[in-house]
Amino acid sequence: MSELMTREQARDPDYFPGFAIAIPLGIQHVLAMFVSNMTPAIIVAGAAGFGYGSKDPSAMIYLIQMSMLFAGIATLIQTIGVGPAGARLPLVQGTSFAFLPVMIPIVAGQGPAAIGALMTAALCGGLVHTALSFFVGRIRFALPPIVTGLVVLMIGLSLMRIGVQYAAGGVSVQGSAAYGAGESWLLAGVVVVVTLGFSFYGRGIGSSAAVLIGLIAGYVAAAALGKVSLAPIGNADWVMLPSPFHFGFAVSASAIAGFVLMGFISAIESIGAVSAICEGTAQRPATDRELIGATCADGVGTAIGAVFGAMPNTSFSQNVGLIAITGVMSRHIVTIGALFLLLCGLAPKVGAAIITIPIEVLGGGVIVMFGMVASAALSILSEVDWSQRNMLIFGVALSVAVGLELEPGAVAHLPTTLRILATSGVLPAAVIAVVLNLVVPHPVKELAAA
Template structure:
């Protein structure tokens, strides 16, 4: 799940010097003078969203910010960039049936975070073996689903997809507040919630909102990243930045197969497989949006299946090397509507830039010097946007009594189980992980009720 889901935008006029037909053609190359700046702009739009899941998972496992050895988090951040770039190349260039050959940007998915956190929570880096193994199986199933996903779209109307996206946002909002107040390790200490922490988080939120509301072009597109930079500058002035990890980081990082090992966890595999199904529906929505909104035509079955296949193969490949699951990023779909250039080669340039960043560990080391409160400010904005995007999706639902009951019961059950985990203390561990995720019980309950209750349209 993407972090920031762009609102629906009317296609922008073709840039100066480009014919409208050229700008809407995915196969047209506008030249390096256009492709390089627009490609980097795509990276800036998704950069923070892409690295955030790795930071959250590392923090939940106890080897993130403030830990004695952040090297594993640095590795995860590097792999997030590297495999986001490689998965994007699968989408833009295509390999056989894999890839939509459209300007789709891939990045680390938020949809899996509610599943990943219980797997690693308090268990250290050793738990990453079960997580990445589950992501490998989930990615392979995701790729397999690409052959059938178009046939089951009837069972997933906006009522269900909107509910799932809403649960993703609601499930993660607590993390944003914890980070902004000083991070999980500070919970229960006098330092938690100190004014200095809220100052840093507040700077990020205020600058991000100001740039979104009043900025133009790159200033608005990269608002979250620029907001983080503003918070970082304030933290630097307060003496909160330690550059020791940057000095000790190497020059090149080579990805290692099964970096975290290989371990089978039935509950983790089930969780990743079920969440992969939800993620594939999101990808279909992005492909539909980019084709209808920017190319002026519906997406073909080949484009839909290729995009979902790239999601799955990209996730499986990333998992082998210790990275998080991938999905298409909706904010980049919106960016194409803003720029008016639909060339997939522009996104290819951005993907190559991501691959380069992923091989340079000093980039990840710089990210680890960001105070947790600064990250918290960005996370508050991103997860809030996920929830608000869900309300936009739900606005098209016909709110009959039937639909209200399906939505209400699914939301109440899923959110209630997540807020009161002790209610599941007597169920087996596998069921406890799945039922406590929030996202999966909401999706399953809503799908089953929608299929069984009379009146479905």
């Protein structure tokens, strides 16, 4: 915490510490979330078939730009507030990893046209999420740590394969001699080692932006090996404005169902972020107004972004941790970071620069990020009382969810919508865990102990 402000001022969301402090701290928030925010767009583009190695990178650049632009807009909704939307707290919004296990099978190999179905589903899911925000207090009982921890764990497990594929050279070279080459793993390894080094030994921005620094180190190594081409930057325009329904409008029942169901989990993520900021930094419980406003901003931000081709967003937990480190809770600092994101989102040369990152380098960063998702799940699960009842609930949900994801042919006779949802990993785990937790009674001795 800065010596220029008192402890009470640092805990006040409405206090503005001055531009000399606010600008660097705001940029630090952007650096902490930058890589995580753009990665889902790159993964979805790759799954759809217009990612790395495609002849026309314009669709991928657009997805990346919208991820930055609407992360900034959604963050402004959180910090400034628009009607009931917005907690008026220093919450940084960004593209959510949680929806990836649902999105990937829907767009797999379908090209840019498939993104239209995702955006339509995100619009529907965002509207449902907005309505759900006014009832968050009433549904929390159905999502205890055993459920939320399992869901977060499944998100991490479902995505780890992508990290390894990227580090080995990407799906585009899978099956060839280039896949899994030592040079690819060397670049991914540079990213992992540098990231760990700055995470453990760095201070301030060096620690909070460790993944970004790791990617820069991997990028430099790749350039030295002649694996970087700057042509996309020269070909990109200087300014790009968002266009409504850029990828079209299409209805996919499986996508809509997946986005609506995952909205429940995203709402609980935001509740956790608000609670962590208020209890950890302000040392007070979050108000109902703050909880409702935060989850409402999630839904509104997702719905608005979907109209223009942005992925669904949620509150970023790494930035909550950054607030705990700095001890400064000013929402105006995060507002400055959001404005920086807006500027980046309007400049396609930024997105073009991002796609010059070799896929092996990105793979190293993704391995770290998805590993951290799984680690966060273990932290949540540490709060669970591991009685025989809870172990059975967790075990059955995990076994079915992982098993169906590994062997999707086992449900080949289901209708397409149900098959996609059943093999997503995340949704079957969530549904089974929620249902079992609600219907399986606690043993008498557990009730007596309680």
